[in-house]
Amino acid sequence: MNFEELQNHLEPDNIGNSPLSVRLGVIITLCTLIIGAGLWFDTQKQLIELEDQQKKEIGLKEEFKVKALRAAKLELYKEQLAEMNATFGALLRQLPEKTDVESLIVDVSQTGLASGLEVNKFKPSVEEKKGFYAELPITLEVIGSFHQMATFISGIAALPRIVTISDMRLEPAERDPKDAASADRLKMSATARTYRYLQEDEQ
Numbered sequence: 699m700n701f702e703e704l705q706n707h708l709e710p711d712n713i714g715n716s717p718l719s720v721r722l723g724v725i726i727t728l729c730t731l732i733i734g735a736g737l738w739f740d741t742q743k744q745l746i747e748l749e750d751q752q753k754k755e756i757g758l759k760e761e762f763k764v765k766a767l768r769a770a771k772l773e774l775y776k777e778q779l780a781e782m783n784a785t786f787g788a789l790l791r792q793l794p795e796k797t798d799v800e801s802l803i804v805d806v807s808q809t810g811l812a813s814g815l816e817v818n819k820f821k822p823s824v825e826e827k828k829g830f831y832a833e834l835p836i837t838l839e840v841i842g843s844f845h846q847m848a849t850f851i852s853g854i855a856a857l858p859r860i861v862t863i864s865d866m867r868l869e870p871a872e873r874d875p876k877d878a879a880s881a882d883r884l885k886m887s888a889t890a891r892t893y894r895y896l897q898e899d900e901q
Contacts, residue, residue, distance in 0.1 A: 813850035815842040836890040
């Protein structure tokens, strides 16, 4: 059978009259194309799904590495947490309770007087609640030498309770014509802040 005869047998109108071998060839070819197309499209879908799963696998491996590293450091974290709790407890003990605030105010005032400063203003303000603690600002205005003010600040730092000094402003004090030593005197305006721990019912 030459090419022209084969081409004639493959015409849609003549395919039914074609020899068995030609019909079988056409059927096998069509089946192969259909199966091949089905496999191709199905394989493409599976390849896309495989790529997605591979990406998920990489992400899960990274997550596992992070969690494994955390698990390996768990004991260290526990030790650090215990240490932080101990430090926090020590700091809390430095915050007076409500009954201790008055004595702390007296300590600050006496520290100023013991330093040789002239206390012009010592005015506690309204207590401000901030989370688990309360802050009590005290407006200060003192006059004295630079050395006396340094002694005062050092005395404040040595108190067993936490007291901070902020908003500090230094300027020359008014001179007394009768007192030559007044030329070296300074006036310091500042805010001393004391703190106390708030009980649960106050928070």
